[in-house]
Amino acid sequence: MDTDQRLDQELRVDAPHRELLDQVLDKWSLGVLNELCERPCRFNELRRAIPQVTQKSLTATLRRLERNGVVEREVVSTRPVAVVYRITPLGKTLRHPVDVLLAWAARSMPAIERAREVFDGREEAHL
Numbered sequence: 001m002d003t004d005q006r007l008d009q010e011l012r013v014d015a016p017h018r019e020l021l022d023q024v025l026d027k028w029s030l031g032v033l034n035e036l037c038e039r040p041c042r043f044n045e046l047r048r049a050i051p052q053v054t055q056k057s058l059t060a061t062l063r064r065l066e067r068n069g070v071v072e073r074e075v076v077s078t079r080p081v082a083v084v085y086r087i088t089p090l091g092k093t094l095r096h097p098v099d100v101l102l103a104w105a106a107r108s109m110p111a112i113e114r115a116r117e118v119f120d121g122r123e124e125a126h127l
Contacts, residue, residue: 024070024094028053028061033087036071037095040086070094 013021023029031050035041041049047058062085065071070091076082 020068023064023068025098026061028057029065030098032058032061032065032085033070033091033094033098036085036087037092040074040084042082042084046085065091 024033028050031053032046035046035049043058043062046062047053047055050058053061062071062073066073066085069088071085072088074084074086076084
């Protein structure tokens with residue numbers, strides 16, 4: 001199937017798919033997944049690796065990723081008790097599609113910037 005045929009197919013993103021994509025491709029999830037693809041991390045290691053994320057947002061992100069089977073949480077019985085997060089085999093399968101999206105974004109940024117400038121110029125002309 002060539003590119004034109006793929007583009008002609010109806011693009012449908014049903015509610016369950018949209019919800020999943022929103023949850024695994026959101027602002028903080030990509031950073032968390034990037035870190036966990038490298039190595040398992042404790043919560044505070046993730047906080048240091050992604051300094052802009054709040055504790056509340058990181059907790060919510062990890063819970064969503066865990067609920068979707070992308071990240072697993074392990075309680076380690078040390079003193080004090082530690083929690084380690086790691087990517088699951090299912091989570092590892094996200095690496096390729098995310099890399100494809102990031103490559104597309106890198107290739108497309110010049111065209112996107114030009115489109116933004118044109119759009120913003122039209123918006124300013126209407127003010």
